Amino acid sequence: MSRRVALFSILTAVVLVGAFFYLLRLKRLTFAPQSPKAEATARTKLREAALEPASGPTQLVTLYFPSYAEGLLRPETRPLALAANDTDRIKQIVLALIEGSQQGLGSVLPPTATLRAVFLTADGTAFLDFSQDALTNFPPGIESESLAVYSIVDSLAVNVPDVKRVQFLIQGQQAHTLAGHISLSGYFVPDSSLIAPSQ
């Protein structure tokens, strides 16, 4: 009888300890925010993709990110080993923009946005073909869409001199607007009026 009691006690203790650790893990899983993890994975992929074609020497590139507090674009410099050809450079710059600011500035496009293809024509028009994901999680607004578009256009113009204008495509098609406000039907030429004056 006493042996049975001892066995039962041991089993109960094992179950209780197991349940405690299970609940602890469950709590962590339940309350841990899921989206940052997914975003981090997406960002890592982008970072790898952005650095993959690097063949040239590392140089400082200037990327423009939205500063919503000012309603303007703020420059951020970072070292990047830029590829030799323009098309790969454009990809690197755009992916670095999607990867996000390292100084706490606003995001340009959602981390899940995919750049499907890039074409650069002889007259300096860069065609950027984004996936539909670029729009799915994009917080719409006239200001946010303007800043997103010009952060890409101005960043490309300053880092890839051959880019004179940019045409945005979504899933290979010309889109009416980015997310309901800013027209994407025409080419975009760089506009420095949205860049914050240097302090």
Next chain:
Amino acid sequence: MGGLHAKRKAITIWFGNTRIVLRENNRIVRMDNAKLRLAHPVRVVKGDWMVPTEFLTSVLPTLLNQPVRYRVADRQVLIGNVHPNTFSVAASAVPHGTELTFRFTQPIQLQTAARNGKWVIFLGSHPVESTQSAFRFANSYVPEARFDDQDGIPKLILTPSSVGLDFFPSLTGGGRVLVALVKQPPPSPASRPQPTGNVARPLAATGQSAATLPQAATAVPPIIASPTLPVVVLDAGHGGTDDGARGENGLLEKNLTAELVARVRVALLASGKYKVVLTRVGDVNLSSNQRDVIANLAHPLAFISFHAGNMGLAIPRINVYSYAPSSPPDPNLMGAESPLFVPWNQVQLAYAAESQQLALDLQQQLEATTHEAGSKPWQVPVRVLRSVAAPAVAIEVGSLAPDTNPTPLTNPTFQNQIAIGVVMALAAFQAGAS
């Protein structure tokens, strides 16, 4: 809401001192020590906790300490001792037409307009409750009447079956009985009957869209206060299946812009200086081109499009925009061969300077009335302004984004300040132009 604690299968919410516990796939709601049984279980869909609509009327009254009613017909929640006007509808045949009689429980104020080939009957500012959103009639003149108050303005929208019908709305019974007489006009315009007394003049369904413009629209002008007043076109951004931006509490851009337009409309009409044309009446889909067509047919003094969007964490903020193309227009495509015609996507370019001035006036006046320092007006390719043949601007309030509490944007004081700012800016714009 005081707090929220989510577990795998249950969620605990604190409203003040009241604790509510919901469990997935369970009909029991615990409120402190009390148990409440719902007709349908609580569900979790893609991480969102969904309660049946009866939750609104069974749990909310206790939490808010106010009566709560849920209008099934239009999915609206009435909180407090609100006693909306209600009405019944009857249709009867008359020679060469039909007569629709709407009997209200409280007096209404009648105002009518013709939009997109439909007749719109505005019912005043008091809430109106309708048992259904659409009424169908078996006649060959007006097969359908719809009730709509999505933008805060209760109204009936009558759809005539064909173009060229005459519409005689009138109010009797101390303002409680609305009679809408729809008749086929006599063959000869000379013998057309002229309504007298308290019977309104015929209002033709002067559609704003060329596709729905009834043939008689040019023969009978719509009832508008005075033909000499300048028109202001107000455009509530988005609508229908296009929700626009969404705030932390689920506030949708399409609803916020409709609210803002309703307030600005009232302020403009109250000034007695303007006629107002709305592009969007109710929660309907409207493309940018349709909005621009409506504006251009009205030959307005100004076109103002209202938006709300992601503008960072600061709230409230207001920005004003005028149109600038994303790249300089190709001079070869500027209509050189046919100077009488302007490409549709370049219509606004001729009004760029006036639009920039209007944007500046608006930015200054909105800053003065709301005390929110906005940035200087932007010139960006806002799609809805592109083809407006008039001074055109967009006003964006923010921030309306999933990570921002948009409550300050729904504050009536803030919205009224915007409305007053718009009236003052238009006065300044007119003064400058003259």
